[in-house]
Amino acid sequence: MRIAWWGLALLLCLQFPAAQAGDEERKLEAVFIGRFASYIEWPAKPRDRFVITLLDDNPFGSLLDDLYRDKRIHNKPIELRYATRLDQVGETDALFITLSSSAARAAAIDHAQRNGILTISEAKGFAESGGIIQLDFVEQKARIKINHAAALKSGLRIGAPLLSIATVLRGDKL
């Protein structure tokens, strides 16, 4: 009987999903998504919720849901959506892209530009290839790279406080 109880306890430990990703980089990334959005102005949209969509793998576990459950961006409650394919991405304000293929990322960027969506990714070369915000970690610190021209093309206006702390790509790298 005692063994059964120990086994049950172990099973509970095994079955309870990890509530959060403990990784500090992930925590910061989760925070940055919403914080970036608060410095960006979208063309007026009739939605009553601010929608953040993750495209492809979800590396955050339940972290985003827990973090944004009681938050508001641009005075709207936040809705999180998870898509594994581009055609599953509906109307959204921000798209966090974890796709590993550059062609798939390019398609996502193209879709986002046509629909006024903020794109964020940690993929190398993301900003240069037309993504709006690239989030890197170099020597254990976050760095932000912004493609300003891509933002303008998507109809987004990025606030000065965000631009001032980022490496800003200008010109025609769309």
Add this chain to the structure above:
Amino acid sequence: MKPLHGTLLALAVAGQAAAADKAVKETNDYYQRPLEQLLRVETQAKAAVGSRGGARDALDAEVPIDIITAAQLQSTGQTELLRALAVLVPGFNAPRPSITDGTDHAPPFTLRGLNPDQVLVLVNGKRLHQSSLLHNNGTVGRGSSGVDLNTIPLRAIERVEVLRDGAAAQYGSDAIAGIINVILKGYGQHSQATVTYGRTGEGDGITRQATLFHSLPLAGDGFVNLSAEWRDRGATNRAGPDAGDGGRINAQFGDADTQDGLFALNAELPRGDATLYLHGLYNQRRSSAGAFYRTAGDARNIAAIYPDGFLPRIEPKILDFSATAGVRGVLDDGARWDLSYTHGHNDYHFYVNNSLNTSLGLATPTSFDSGATRYTQQILNADFSKKIGLHTVAGGYEFRQERYRIVKGDPASYMLGAADNFAYGAQGFPGFSPDNEVSASRRAHSLYGDLKYAISDHLMLDAAARAEHYSDFGSALNGKLALRYRATDDLLFRSSVSTGFRAPSLSQSHFSYTGTYRNSNDAAAQFWGNFAVDHPVARALGATDLKPEKSRHFTLGMVFQPSSQLTASADVFVTEIRDRILPTGYISAYSLSSLSPQAAAVLAQNNIDGAVYFTNAIATRTRGLDLRLDYCQELDNGARLKLVGAYQRSRTRITDVNQAPDVLGVNMTDLILDPFTKVLIEGSQPADAIKLWSKYSQGIYDAVLNLNRFGKFYSVSAYDRVSFAAKWTVDGEIAVRLKKDVTLALGGVNLLDVKPDKWGRTDDSLVGAGKVIQYSQYAPFGYNGAYYYVRVGVDF
């Protein structure tokens, strides 16, 4: 439900809930901070070594890994990677050997009290070649060849990952004590130039170093990073008086006088889903150190040439380079692949100056080319990995080709002339003779696979296997099972069992270094020295082809991270190695009283006084404990405090002795395990070590304080074991940013000028209290005493 069971369940549930609450609270805390502050948050370092599933931090690592950052390396004040790691990594031992021939100029290092060749060194995850030098004197690492870490420019390094576990099932030969993975600076780096000047408290050991690191960004976040370094480290001398020379100090016992030119390249060029990459290292070294002094009246001196005697100087020129070129990418389904080619080469060329060949009489030259050892390694590697849900499957193939050469010196460096029957060759370091020349090679094919299987969100199983076939000794199959149990978000339990091996190095199989003398003017020359295992004489004396050393490993540990600021870990380990390769003792009729008549006849028939060869000799067990604590705190005044504490204890014991060749008629203990060798293996390295590194940063100031405890060690004098007490040392550095991009640092290593215990009274003529050599070769922090430095760095 019994109370205990209810409590257990409640604790399990509560533990999960508490961890989740903590993570949400920390993330919410980040959410409230200004963006600028978020960019200053320093995340935990991640390591890729030991896993084919990508980099992970301490709480995700299935094996213990230390991560040493570039900032930590720089803050040690050391100009060489070897010395910086000795300051920062517990269980990393790097004494300062002196008067040990080639070893003075490329000192060995060890992990966990094992041998230099039982550590695998990688650069950007690719195997780095070993030096061609075989440590052949009485130093730590005797009988082995290791990697020369000082060929890597310190400023080119982004971080060093030290995996403290056996990993031969993943990486192949040598990964027994652990792996050191040096990651070169990559994407997003700024350019930097530094100049450093330092000297010991006694005014010698003047070190001048100039470095330049330049990063050139390329399209698509590619980069070309170039590092160049010039390093001039002056000699130190802690020799005592020579009673046989009127009490004057005539020897040099200390660091060699060494000049290094170093160059490093690291480049990546992304193209779509593929990235071309290239990294390389180049090092040219000139070095000079003394042998023992030959006094005026010494039989090895020719007074007409050196009326006051002479100090032969061994002055090698060492060339070392490596390059890796490859391409890696990702397929549409997320599978990752990597193809690479690595070429590494080491040329250790011995020159001897201020010397003579006594046997050549007055016709002797005073400078000699004593020949060279060379080692070349080429590797073709193909890797793939794919994540399938929470699981990762990885595998690959590797082809490795090695070549080892011994090149003869000039004739005067090794010959026995007519003017003397005993003092042959260049005094200090007689050259390699034509008999010693060798060119040996081998090939190895390896297939390996790695499965990381998530049994649940909390329980991860890592299974790895690697099959290898070497053209010289045959095949090896090794495996590893590691279990990682994430009890809560704060707490990780981990354990691993694995097998491993170390292929006998080509230098151990083929090293040959013999000398000659005559018993009388009429007699034929007699030979003595080291014979390769395939030499007919060695064969006749029982030598066989060397087998690989085989190892078994067990680790059990835990990681506790109660907050993002604090991480603590504890790991115990056991490493068993059998068939460890050692040089035999001197096989001669007069040194081994029970030597068989048959063996004595072999020696006599071949005009050999005595012989040494390598053999698989003993089994050892190493047990130990690693404790580590990392703490980082952002203070209210904007300051940051970082603390890293580490304790390491390891103890190696000889557990078994192989049978000696029957032909010798002696047992292996008599043949190999003299007191010197036994103490070298079991006691010459500190049994424990404590490292306490701290850094306080505020505004334009950084202050670093570093406490080290080097544990007790043993050495041997006249067959008696002598103990040397543990010592504490203190290092410190103050750095101030004078302008935005200019930093001035002042610091000291071993500020309290602590020195190891000196030898006591001995019967030895050179080693002992008040004699030429006053300190043990094994002293883990050397015997230079305090060292002070100033460094200026400019970012651009």
